[in-house]
Amino acid sequence: MTAAQENHDMMFLSEQFKKTRAQTLELVTTLEKEDFVVQTATFMSPPKWHLGHVTWFYEVIMSKMNPSYEFYSQEYSKILNSYYQALGTPHEKTRRGIMSRPTVNETLQYFDIINKRVEEFLQNHIADYNLDYMFNLAFNHECQHQELLVYDLQHLLASAYRPVKHHVAPKPFSIEKNSVKISGGLYDLGYGGDDFCYDIELPEHKTYLNQYSIDVFPITNGDYLKFMDSGGYEDFRFWLADGWDQVKKNNWNAPMYWEKDGDLWTRHDFRGKVPINLNEPVCNVSYYEAYAYCKWAGKRLPTEAEWEKAASWNEQKQRKTLYPWGNEPISENHANLLESYIWGPVEIGSYPSGKSHYGIHQMMGDVWEWTTSDFVGYPGFQSGFAEYNDKWFSNQKVLRGSSFATPRYQIKNSYRNFFRPDERWMFAGFRCVEDI
């Protein structure tokens, strides 16, 4: 690597660092101090904690590369450790909302101090693969928490939250067909590029697929209402046994955040309590609900390989692309796609330029999509960063795509998100496939 290249890479890391940090702060500019502190459910974390945790993660990264690195505060490290046993006993997740101290101001001060340390660190280090990998990991990590923060803000405040970004309503277009046939055979699953990716996206490996047809759009609120109206939540035959237990135990009768107002179904989100938009993808549903819908509809959920092929495969050129629309990063053309988190998922067919080579829409930027694939390592998996991903290889299902709250930087066809099958607080929906 030449000095010029090195310099270039360091510039890039430094630029990306600043952007990422600014984006985090932007999400909390309109909060009151009190909003930073509370934990409204065991699955969410106080905004103050997210701010501290992503900051602390840079300290972890620096300490991995420089063993003599001294953490800012032992107490902060203890509180801000999410689940890394190697870094001490993490503070219990369900008790993140009982700490008034460090205060918001102290947390922001910590945020700034570590920013300075990181910039110095970047200036004083020679660019090598490891540096690049480690900081890219940290940026991606921060992006993940930006998205979690948006989920948490919905739970905490819903209509009282006002982020600074503004949504430009896209124009829907008319739909030609409902599903697309995908051919079978061997497919190379996983990341095949040269840039950063998580360990769980590797290695790229062969998998055999039967032919199948896949929906051109995610299931919409309108579709889902038909399932509800035909008694979907009352008929055990559509449900997995564990799903039916959840339905009974939690009295589920609609997606999370839905509320019936007289005869009208409404939804609590950042716009307040608004009537359901029938054309938007259904959101905040568990794996169990996705599964039940599919069984009701006589279809099934895709495997992650089926989803990825539908998003990646360019039949004409017989090769994979990084994004559904190709290999070029997200352009202005479909920028809105990924910056709409003020409002929520967009309508059917709003972004024709974002469709895949097979003509499949909304695979990115609306809702994460449940697959039937268990979250385990690919054949030949090698752990990248200890305790980050592989210790979660049980009881989780893979979700693919991205949601309207996913930062652009994070998006990739090969990205594997994962949640437990009963979780509903994230922006997750689904689309159906059928055997042919």
Added chain:
Amino acid sequence: MTAAQENHDMMFLSEQFKKTRAQTLELVTTLEKEDFVVQTATFMSPPKWHLGHVTWFYEVIMSKMNPSYEFYSQEYSKILNSYYQALGTPHEKTRRGIMSRPTVNETLQYFDIINKRVEEFLQNHIADYNLDYMFNLAFNHECQHQELLVYDLQHLLASAYRPVKHHVAPKPFSIEKNSVKISGGLYDLGYGGDDFCYDIELPEHKTYLNQYSIDVFPITNGDYLKFMDSGGYEDFRFWLADGWDQVKKNNWNAPMYWEKDGDLWTRHDFRGKVPINLNEPVCNVSYYEAYAYCKWAGKRLPTEAEWEKAASWNEQKQRKTLYPWGNEPISENHANLLESYIWGPVEIGSYPSGKSHYGIHQMMGDVWEWTTSDFVGYPGFQSGFAEYNDKWFSNQKVLRGSSFATPRYQIKNSYRNFFRPDERWMFAGFRCVEDI
């Protein structure tokens, strides 16, 4: 009642109202906004909630006297209702710490607005018994919450809390005897005066006592350490069955807030983590621990009648007094007695002027004292204010006296405090009696 008298009474109510409100605010002047919001245990409430609740209670009082009174906000009323079923479904106590809104500023604004409404209300009403009773109830209610707030601030912040009052260390004096003999016979239990008291202090009624001897001082930390050092927490024989279950379940091995630092027992309180003062009354112990100590010591806890007679009876004049030291309100002479909550209970024999006619010390102003009496109504009990006291007539033990955090206004020999036998977060200790 003459107009002059009426005017005088209104003046008194108005003055007392202002004092009480100011005292509440004084307790929170040194808090950060974040401190107002969190709930660190299910038994405590966020300071913000206390502020709102005592304010809302004046709204309840006004609505009881003026049926057309309109509450400031339905939403606030729902959140700030502690447990009054008649006033709607109360917000679940364990979930008081999940609300960032109303903010602290909004709560303080509410505090001020209701202050103005109360003052107007007092100016526009003719003084009658009911007005007097209702507002005295509200003042006493607010005093109770001031004390609870201090308990909660200890749990929330302990050494990080800095109230504005300052403690003047009293001079201990030498002790002459350990216990005093009290004669038996009929005793009139309960409040016998003309001023405000709670319904549960009435009616004054005869009760028969055997003779007994009672400790001149509450059990001290030094006494309690002997119990601990002789294996008190490991020997089931001293414990009630339910108490032993708590010891095992919670791994109790010392009073709450105690922590062993090497060989030294320390205590977390508003002074930080400080070594145990052997001469201070033991504090933050449950009924079970008090009971076990007494059994270990070959003694027993008093009944509430035994405690009250020891505090009230003037053997010479053959009549009861309002306070241990007589009928005059707390004078400057023993003022400190009741304004020491910055630090904690005072040392043995620090306030000789506060002793009872029998020569018993520290019955007021240090720690509440557990009695074996079940909290039930006195014979002939009539409910005063619905759902305030009598719905708690089960599974609670009576405590007598007052703690260093009890506002002066609240103190009285006949006052009946009550907690469940496993609770330890309040400033409770005990003294022993013996049959003769």
Added chain:
Amino acid sequence: MTAAQENHDMMFLSEQFKKTRAQTLELVTTLEKEDFVVQTATFMSPPKWHLGHVTWFYEVIMSKMNPSYEFYSQEYSKILNSYYQALGTPHEKTRRGIMSRPTVNETLQYFDIINKRVEEFLQNHIADYNLDYMFNLAFNHECQHQELLVYDLQHLLASAYRPVKHHVAPKPFSIEKNSVKISGGLYDLGYGGDDFCYDIELPEHKTYLNQYSIDVFPITNGDYLKFMDSGGYEDFRFWLADGWDQVKKNNWNAPMYWEKDGDLWTRHDFRGKVPINLNEPVCNVSYYEAYAYCKWAGKRLPTEAEWEKAASWNEQKQRKTLYPWGNEPISENHANLLESYIWGPVEIGSYPSGKSHYGIHQMMGDVWEWTTSDFVGYPGFQSGFAEYNDKWFSNQKVLRGSSFATPRYQIKNSYRNFFRPDERWMFAGFRCVEDI
């Protein structure tokens, strides 16, 4: 004591022992083996366990008097220890139903073997006070378990249980008055006789009572239905806070074992599912329900002193009696009173010869009666048999009288039964008093 007296006493103990043991076996003669084994709720115990436990208790008694006594089996001792910490760690109560071994036959064999040991023991010991006390304690203990066994058989089998005793239906008589006035003043509470009593019935001591009036009959099913029909279970105003929590949590809407069959209330008991008899005392109600009824009726529950005076005091002769009807043991005249447990409580006024000197009926032999008195030691209490009674001095209410399942041997005006206020599985009802 002369040799003749001694011999007489030993004869008595030996006779009583045989009677008591036979009575226990009689209760289980109609059971299937499978019935002996199961535990249908955490509050009950398998019949096999009761058989073993009362047997083991004789081993405990013998070991207390003869330190070299060797227990039959260490394993049995562990399993059959109910709650005596001094005798090892008791087997967890909620797990008594998971043991198929020792089998029923092995348990009955154990029952017989210990019978022989006890009879030898009695032959070889000189009668002294201690022997007398210890064995009387064991007989009383076995009687207590006979009653608990009947409760448990109701829960386990209800209508499928067929004990061998038969009930002769008594003739009701007409009612003259509803309540009786009892004068106030000092009363000597507790046991004043020379025979065996439990430590908790001692010492007899003075207590002061205001005058009061007490119901001539326990509250009947008919009375209680009026409370239910007027919405008693839906109106928080009648309930203690802890009681209301139980109502909500357990969906209580009637006494235990009641079931609504169309418009008709029925009850599951040893007669099968039968319509409620309006004239029988209400049974299987908690303290909370008794309290709520009284509040609804504008009355209150008695204290245990009020109950005992009403049962014991002979106004004419100005002295107490052992039983409501006097000092003579239960005669043939009111024998049925106490041998009706096949069916349940009897009708209003069925046994006029069993009434107290004040003319109060059914104080013995129908249902235990809740009092407001907390279960604590009397003034001057001395523990008799460690861990038997006094370790339960918290969170329990005293019940007085006896139920249709209480063995005759056990019955006494001064007997203090105790249960937690939320328990309903025992045969408990109540009667009301009023201040005058």
Added chain:
Amino acid sequence: MTAAQENHDMMFLSEQFKKTRAQTLELVTTLEKEDFVVQTATFMSPPKWHLGHVTWFYEVIMSKMNPSYEFYSQEYSKILNSYYQALGTPHEKTRRGIMSRPTVNETLQYFDIINKRVEEFLQNHIADYNLDYMFNLAFNHECQHQELLVYDLQHLLASAYRPVKHHVAPKPFSIEKNSVKISGGLYDLGYGGDDFCYDIELPEHKTYLNQYSIDVFPITNGDYLKFMDSGGYEDFRFWLADGWDQVKKNNWNAPMYWEKDGDLWTRHDFRGKVPINLNEPVCNVSYYEAYAYCKWAGKRLPTEAEWEKAASWNEQKQRKTLYPWGNEPISENHANLLESYIWGPVEIGSYPSGKSHYGIHQMMGDVWEWTTSDFVGYPGFQSGFAEYNDKWFSNQKVLRGSSFATPRYQIKNSYRNFFRPDERWMFAGFRCVEDI
């Protein structure tokens, strides 16, 4: 189908029915009545329940084929329904141990009555595919419960259980190599034969495998002890996050049924408490423990496709076989293999004639083997018998092979067993694979 063929088939069904029923009874011949009744853990069922349930399942089968079939008893049907929502609300599984009735004799009577009904049913029906399928399903179902019954008897009685079968100790032979290399490429996963199989074994479908090497023997107790001795249970790095939670919560430090006796590890099983046999496969371990062992050893668990290919593929003939040793049913030659459940898994290399074409030993008849494969339907899955298998398609891992308690009739290379990853009460072990 000719009449002769039909007759032949009916004969077969009738024979197999009798054999299966006799085998069930054989398992309980040595039990006491009390043993039939109790439920010693929420995951197990009382033997009486198993007897009733497998009997009731024949009623279900007959009712599916003959809509006018009348069930023997509505009450029995309710109690004996395991989890079929379509057949009414099943009795709660955790409460199977609270019922003493129907008694054991009544249950055995029911067993016999239904036997007669089935035999009549078989005589009166024309053999068609459905009949064949339905009864084969019922036989397989009963075999599954025979195995579960053995698990449950171990938990209930362990050393006190004495089945009637006897074990002939096999002769171990010397080991040549530890692992075998299996080539990669496309493999046809699933059942490819003509006889009965479960719906979840279908359809046979292509899957792509990388090459891998697989252990010749399951992990032995000796192997596992090395993991334990090197601190495996104390080091979070080897564990899945959910597994580590289980270790902490349940204080796992060895497989289930292991107990440390001084320095010696022992195991409770049907032989009593015996020292660990270092050469036997480790048994009663969870998926989490299997995973942790592999990670510690630098290896991994196989997928179910990897396991099946290793068991089925005849490299020479380039085709699959039904059993590891070929297509012929279990011969006398390796009969013991599958009838050893009195004692437990056998020693390394004890049955050379049972090895697979690749030379892999003990794939059948010792312990079920954990795979990383999530239990979901194969591509193209069609549900066979509603609610039997497919409603469990979440939160379960596939296990392959069979245990020493699996009835011969049940065994097949393509058989997919499934349990939750934290379950340990079944006879499950594992073997490792490595990427090459």
